[in-house]
Amino acid sequence: xxxxxxxxxxxxxxxxxxxxxxxxxxxxxxxxxxxxxxxxxxxxxxxxxxxxxxxxxxxxxxxxxxxxxxxxxxxxxxxxxxxxxxxxxxxxxxxxxxxxxxxxxxxxxxxxxxxxxxxxxxxxxxxxxxxxxxxxxxxxxxxxxxxxxxxxxxxxxxxxxxxxxxxxxxxxxxxxxxxxxxxxxxxxxxxxxxxxxxxxxxxxxxxxxxxxxxxxxxxxxxxxxxxxxxxxxxxxxxxxxxxxxxxxxxxxxxxxxxxxxxxxxxxxxxxxxxxxxxxxxxxxxxxxxxxxxxxxxxxxxxxxxxxxxxxxxxxxxxxxxxxxxxxxxxxxxxxxxxxxxxxxxxxxxxxxxxxxxxxxxxxxxxxxxxxxxxxxxxxxxxxxxxxxxxxxxxxxxxxxxxxxxxxxxxxxxxx
Numbered sequence: 001x002x003x004x005x006x007x008x009x010x011x012x013x014x015x016x017x018x019x020x021x022x023x024x025x026x027x028x029x030x031x032x033x034x035x036x037x038x039x040x041x042x043x044x045x046x047x048x049x050x051x052x053x054x055x056x057x058x059x060x061x062x063x064x065x066x067x068x069x070x071x072x073x074x075x076x077x078x079x080x081x082x083x084x085x086x087x088x089x090x091x092x093x094x095x096x097x098x099x100x101x102x103x104x105x106x107x108x109x110x111x112x113x114x115x116x117x118x119x120x121x122x123x124x125x126x127x128x129x130x131x132x133x134x135x136x137x138x139x140x141x142x143x144x145x146x147x148x149x150x151x152x153x154x155x156x157x158x159x160x161x162x163x164x165x166x167x168x169x170x171x172x173x174x175x176x177x178x179x180x181x182x183x184x185x186x187x188x189x190x191x192x193x194x195x196x197x198x199x200x201x202x203x204x205x206x207x208x209x210x211x212x213x214x215x216x217x218x219x220x221x222x223x224x225x226x227x228x229x230x231x232x233x234x235x236x237x238x239x240x241x242x243x244x245x246x247x248x249x250x251x252x253x254x255x256x257x258x259x260x261x262x263x264x265x266x267x268x269x270x271x272x273x274x275x276x277x278x279x280x281x282x283x284x285x286x287x288x289x290x291x292x293x294x295x296x297x298x299x300x301x302x303x304x305x306x307x308x309x310x311x312x313x314x315x316x317x318x319x320x321x322x323x324x325x326x327x328x329x330x331x332x333x334x335x336x337x338x339x340x341x342x343x344x345x346x347x348x349x350x351x352x353x354x355x356x357x358x359x360x361x362x363x364x365x366x367x368x369x370x371x372x373x374x375x376x377x378x379x380x381x382x383x384x385x386x387x388x389x390x391x392x393x394x395x396x397x398x399x400x401x402x403x404x405x406x407x408x409x410x411x412x413x414x415x
Contacts, residue, residue, distance in 0.1 A: 003118050006047035007031040008038040009080075010056045018051065021107040022114065035059055042068045042075055049117060051110070054081040054088065062091050069096040076117040080105060084280060086140040086151050086177070090184040093155025100151060102143045140176045141284060142277040146269035150177065153266045158184035163233060163241040163261040165218075167249055168268025171313030177266055178214050178242035187212045187240055195220040203232040203241075212240035218261075219245050219252045226257055233260040271308045271315070278304060278315075285316055289323035298330040306337055325398035335382060335396035376411050379404070383415050 005022050009015040010033040022029045030047065032038050035056050042050055050068070052061050061079075068075055079092040082103040089100045098120075099113045142148070157164055158181060166174040175192070182190050190212040193203070198215055199222045215229065233241065243261050250258055271278065282303060286295050299322070308314055318336050322328040358366035378397060386392035394404040408415060 002026065002028045003049065003114075004028045004030070004047045005114060006038060006041055006050050008035065008050060008052040008056070008061065009033065010053065017107070018110065021111060022051075025111045025114075027114065035061055035064060039064060039067050043071045045072070048075075049114060050075065050077045051114070052077060052079055054079060054083055054092075062088075062095050062097075065092075065095040065097065076120075078110070078113055078117060080110070084141050084143045086154060086180045089148070089151030090155050090158050090180065093152070094158055094184060100148070100155070102148060140173055140180050141280060142274055143280060144269075144274040144277045146273050146275075147277060150266060150268060154181050154184065157181055157264050157266070160264075161185065161240060162237075162264045163239065163243065164264035164266060165249070165258075165262045166242060166244050166266045166268060167247050169246065169270045169311050171311030172268040172270060173312055174244040174268050175214060175216065177268060178244065181266075182212045182214075182240060182242065185212075185240060190214055190240075190242075192216065195222070195225065198228070199225040202228045212242065214242045214244070216244050218243050218249050221252075226254060230254070230257045230260060233257075271311050278308075281312060281315060282319065285319045286323070289320060293328075295322075296328060296330070299328055299333050302330045302333050302337075321398065329395075332396060332398055335385065372411055375407055376413060379408060379411070379413060380415060388415070 005027045007015060007018050007022070007029060009018060009031065012033070015031050015033065019029045019031045030041075032041070033056070038050060038052065041047055054061050065077060068077065073096070076098045077096060078099045078101065079088075079097045080101045080103055081088055081092075084102045092100045098117045101110060101113060142150075154177065164178070164181060166177050168174050179190060189210040191210040192214040193201070194216045202225075203213060203215065218226075221229070229243075233239075237260070241261065245252070247267070250262070253261075279300070282295065282300065303315075303318075310317070318333065321336050322333065325332055355366070355370045358369050363369060379393070382393035382396045383390070386396060390404055391401055394401045397404065399407075
């Protein structure tokens with residue numbers, strides 16, 4: 001029997017295109033722009049699968065999916081949406097949607113998704129979870145296939161309670177993904193421990209009233225810390241534990257520990273593998289930092305050409321510096337990228353080391369000491385790049401000439 005597909009889409013052109021594509025693939029397709037009509041047809045058993053948009057006029061269809069799943073928990077639903085955040089993908093999965101595709105999507109990909117959902121014979125007990133309130137997850141978004149894989153993994157893991165290992169390059173959003181997942185699971189308070197504190201206090205010392213624990217940078221754990229985490233996991237296997245690490249973290253962990261924390265795996269892709277996501281992230285971050293100004297086209301072009309070795313974190317840093325400048329320019333951006341260089345992680349580590357030494361020394365105002373050293377390095381780099389021309393160096397730094405002169409004098413720089 002030919003599978004019956006119902007398309008819910010209020011954009012007439014897209015509704016027609018999707019209907020024709022699925023019809024050509026051999027499905028019996030009907031379409032509507034009315035959420036209530038779609039719900040009535042699905043409840044009445046008039047369709048085997050629903051393909052639905054999210055925003056339909058003033059309605060968010062995710063808020064009504066449970067009207068279908070309460071009656072037909074086996075009915076597969078595919079959500080398509082221009083909302084490309086993790087929140088949308090996770091919310092869709094928790095409401096009972098089988099797949100989530102971001103707009104614009106490839107029609108062949110939609111056809112494959114429909115076929116896969118129908119072939120999977122969905123509706124097994126436990127696959128549809130109770131609806132929960134949607135949350136927002138700042139900084140985790142994307143339309144690329146790589147990020148959709150991440151969103152789908154988060155959606156699946158939001159329905160179970162088990163340890164989760166989140167891997168990816170430093171700065172790719174591992175901790176952000178962990179926080180998003182904890183919120184999607186209904187968590188309230190998440191305690192976060194780095195390698196040093198974990199080694200000092202152990203995983204159970206700081207949890208208190210928290211209902212989740214995020215342990216960072218597993219690659220850097222001491223043997224003692226790894227043993228403590230293993231014992232803690234063995235004592236309470238069903239827990240909201242989140243661990244972050246690099247893509248090669250498997251090599252740094254004992255097998256026994258990896259098998260405890262690595263079953264729930266989320267692999268964050270590097271920015272270079274997220275085709276089309278850079279512009280999306282730039283728009284999102286810039287609208288938050290400087291909503292009253294547009295980003296010049298030449299700056300956007302330069303941003304698109306940079307390799308971003310420091311991942312999304314480096315991109316956000318550069319955009320923040322640009323937003324603080326009176327007139328963002330490609331020249332200013334070039335200076336910022338030169339400062340970041342090809343070793344963003346080494347730069348961050350050097351600053352952390354300098355700050356730790358300053359705080360441990362007991363000197364007065366250690367934060368100012370570190371800030372002065374960073375400013376001195378930036379000034380020397382800018383003057384070196386501009387051949388000693390202070391006016392150009394000030395422009396490169398996003399300062400005016402008087403500010404540069406005052407900082408040179410205050411720091412007693414021989415430049």
